Amino acid sequence: MSIMKKQLILLSGGLLLTGGLLLSGAGALYGQYPSGDEVMDRMDRNMSSENRVMTSKMIIHGSRTSRTIESKTWAVGDQKSYSEYLSPPREAGTKMLKLEDALWIYSPSTDRTIQISGHMLRQSVMGSDLSYEDMMDDATYQDNYNAAVIGEESLRDSECWIVELNAKTSDVTYQIRKVWVDREKYIPIREELYAKSGKLLKKTELYDFKRNGNRWFPGRMVFKDMLKKGDGTEFIIESIEFDADIPDHIFTKASLR
Amino acid sequence: MIRFLFKGLLRDKQRSLLPVIVVAAGVSLTVLMVCYISGVLGDFADFSAKFSTGHVKIMTKAYAENINQVPTDLALTDVSVLLDEVRKEYPDMDWVLRTQFGGLLDVPDENGETRSQGPVMGISIDMLTPESKEPERLTLDRILVQGEIPDSPGEILISDDLANNLEVKPGDPVTLMGATMYGSMAFYNFIVSGTVRFGTVVMDKGAMIADISDIQAALDMYDASSEILGYLPDGYWDAGQAEIIKSGFNSKFSDPDDEFSPVMSMLTEQSDLAGYLEMVDAMSFIMVFVFVLAMSIVLWNTGLIGGLRRYGEVGIRLAIGEEKGHIYRSMILESILIGIVGSAFGTIIGLLFSYWIQEVGIDISGMTQGATMMMPASFHAKIVPQAYYIGFIPGLIASSVGTMLSGIGIYKRQTAVLFKELET
Numbered sequence: 001m002s003i004m005k006k007q008l009i010l011l012s013g014g015l016l017l018t019g020g021l022l023l024s025g026a027g028a029l030y031g032q033y034p035s036g037d038e039v040m041d042r043m044d045r046n047m048s049s050e051n052r053v054m055t056s057k058m059i060i061h062g063s064r065t066s067r068t069i070e071s072k073t074w075a076v077g078d079q080k081s082y083s084e085y086l087s088p089p090r091e092a093g094t095k096m097l098k099l100e101d102a103l104w105i106y107s108p109s110t111d112r113t114i115q116i117s118g119h120m121l122r123q124s125v126m127g128s129d130l131s132y133e134d135m136m137d138d139a140t141y142q143d144n145y146n147a148a149v150i151g152e153e154s155l156r157d158s159e160c161w162i163v164e165l166n167a168k169t170s171d172v173t174y175q176i177r178k179v180w181v182d183r184e185k186y187i188p189i190r191e192e193l194y195a196k197s198g199k200l201l202k203k204t205e206l207y208d209f210k211r212n213g214n215r216w217f218p219g220r221m222v223f224k225d226m227l228k229k230g231d232g233t234e235f236i237i238e239s240i241e242f243d244a245d246i247p248d249h250i251f252t253k254a255s256l257r
Numbered sequence: 258m259i260r261f262l263f264k265g266l267l268r269d270k271q272r273s274l275l276p277v278i279v280v281a282a283g284v285s286l287t288v289l290m291v292c293y294i295s296g297v298l299g300d301f302a303d304f305s306a307k308f309s310t311g312h313v314k315i316m317t318k319a320y321a322e323n324i325n326q327v328p329t330d331l332a333l334t335d336v337s338v339l340l341d342e343v344r345k346e347y348p349d350m351d352w353v354l355r356t357q358f359g360g361l362l363d364v365p366d367e368n369g370e371t372r373s374q375g376p377v378m379g380i381s382i383d384m385l386t387p388e389s390k391e392p393e394r395l396t397l398d399r400i401l402v403q404g405e406i407p408d409s410p411g412e413i414l415i416s417d418d419l420a421n422n423l424e425v426k427p428g429d430p431v432t433l434m435g436a437t438m439y440g441s442m443a444f445y446n447f448i449v450s451g452t453v454r455f456g457t458v459v460m461d462k463g464a465m466i467a468d469i470s471d472i473q474a475a476l477d478m479y480d481a482s483s484e485i486l487g488y489l490p491d492g493y494w495d496a497g498q499a500e501i502i503k504s505g506f507n508s509k510f511s512d513p514d515d516e517f518s519p520v521m522s523m524l525t526e527q528s529d530l531a532g533y534l535e536m537v538d539a540m541s542f543i544m545v546f547v548f549v550l551a552m553s554i555v556l557w558n559t560g561l562i563g564g565l566r567r568y569g570e571v572g573i574r575l576a577i578g579e580e581k582g583h584i585y586r587s588m589i590l591e592s593i594l595i596g597i598v599g600s601a602f603g604t605i606i607g608l609l610f611s612y613w614i615q616e617v618g619i620d621i622s623g624m625t626q627g628a629t630m631m632m633p634a635s636f637h638a639k640i641v642p643q644a645y646y647i648g649f650i651p652g653l654i655a656s657s658v659g660t661m662l663s664g665i666g667i668y669k670r671q672t673a674v675l676f677k678e679l680e681t
Contacts, residue, residue, distance in 0.1 A: 107444035114363045127330070
């Protein structure tokens with residue numbers, strides 16, 4: 001699973017699930033690059049969990065002002081998530097439910113539950129550098145990409161593998177992805193998303209990794225839509241609980257109202 | 258002499274009727290072409306001014322740079338102050354707030370959940386202030402298909418095709434989902450008061466018109482607006498006047514170092530319109546030039562044929578002692594008379610047709626199915642001063658030159674062989 005997808009799942013309530021990928025090969029041999037699948041699988045295993053409950057803060061640095069949006073998210077796997085926005089007042093009470101490939105938003109000011117589809121999926125989420133479409137992308141990297149390690153680089157004191165993911169079909173939005181994966185902890189440090197032309201479209205940097213049980217997890221992420229003005233969107237995880245007890249009724253449309 | 262020739266032309270239909278018909282036909286087509294192309298350009302400019310560009314438009318510098326995305330987050334703020342200032346500075350002009358926006362129009366079922374929805378582009382105008390000229394400017398009463406023009410806050414008009422696709426009728430509630438000028442999600446409930454047919458494929462596919470105050474509330478644009486549009490005093494586009502206003506405004510209000518300072522653009526400078534109008538203008542000039550040239554060749558040929566047809570007549574006139582120069586001059590004078598009469602008739606006919614197309618228009622909506630550019634559904638001709646004289650260029654000059662060339666042969670004829678020629 002790609003980093004961008006993981007981060008998007010974070011936003012929509014998910015964390016990092018792979019869809020049951022298995023380690024495909026032995027570890028890296030000295031002087032050789034490991035296979036792309038192996039690096040991606042180990043990274044996914046590190047960051048995956050059955051479910052999670054998280055409170056987070058999204059700081060959107062726009063061209064005019066910066067805004068902070070707080071939310072609480074409940075998620076199971078990468079298919080189900082439920083978010084409630086807590087502040088600021090204009091957003092407070094807005095709820096979002098994602099069930100597989102469908103997304104609903106409840107707006108308290110209009111008392112309406114609206115299904116998001118079509119071109120609206122390409123719109124920015126709350127003015128951030130992420131689109132609903134990005135959030136909805138729950139295919140595993142193996143569904144859409146071929147992975148290969150193309151090099152290594154030292155990045156923010158971490159020795160990283162650079163994994164390049166090339167789209168298998170032309171209808172995939174981001175035709176090329178590059179992921180910098182820490183060689184020791186198997187955590188993603190950076191991801192870049194490219195168009196077919198090679199133009200950089202989006203960039204994500206992950207910071208403040210903390211150990212949580214047997215996994216390392218980022219405390220802060222910075223998303224940047226390279227085609228948008230502004231200084232990007234910061235996503236700060238204030239608290240996260242893995243393998244929590246989440247009642248099923250949370251993931252129903254009835255819970256939106 | 259002229260009277261004599263004129264009588265001769267009238268009495269000899271072969272010498273006058275056909276050439277006059279040919280000249281008149283060519284001239285009328287030339288006049289029609291000039292009027293139609295002028296009308297098409299005018300229709301484009303007028304349509305664009307009314308719906309999106311105004312004669313001049315005030316935006317922030319950042320908005321102007323990204324105008325194709327209609328970014329409400331780059332809108333003008335404190336617009337009431339700016340509006341007061343421009344109204345004071347240019348009191349003869351009509352200044353209005355406009356905000357264009359995009360979003361999703363969602364129709365609820367009985368449980369308040371999505372029944373149908375579709376993408377929508379919107380224009381917000383001042384529909385509710387009694388003295389507002391905006392409903393008239395957008396000819397809302399003429400484009401209304403069902404229902405009524407909004408007269409209360411919270412009411413909107415949507416395109417009739419969109420209403421059919423969403424299965425919405427006047428009186429039904431809908432929700433607009435979009436983004437506020439600060440990037441947050443925006444939800445706002447409206448009542449569809451009526452449906453309209455814009456006559457442009459792009460807008461008929463999915464557009465709505467809302468009152469500016471509703472959109473300010475919906476998109477969190479308190480005292481903000483994406484654009485301030487200005488219309489010149491008599492309502493007609495005048496590039497010179499607009500240029501003076503633009504220069505004056507920008508030197509007084511605009512700060513090149515501040516991307517949110519207001520900047521004014523003229524109609525012809527906005528989006529793709531400038532390039533398009535220039536292209537159409539250049540194309541129309543080429544078309545008129547080629548057409549006038551073609552008509553000139555046709556009418557020249559008519560002059561030539563006329564000259565050759567009268568080979569025998571010229572021979573007799575030479576044989577009875579008329580001077581070659583006199584024959585040549587009289588033939589040229591005849592062709593000038595034919596040219597004047599034909600051009601006058603042709604111009605009148607061309608102007609009559611142009612007037613008809615000016616009033617009725619030609620419906621081109623069938624040809625613009627699927628067009629992605631906003632353009633009028635029908636084009637009209639426009640009678641311009643040029644139309645009164647342009648036809649005389651091919652009509653008068655070309656036919657006379659044709660006669661002059663064919664008449665050169667008169668000087669080559671020898672009196673000694675004339676009778677022999679006439680016997681055959």
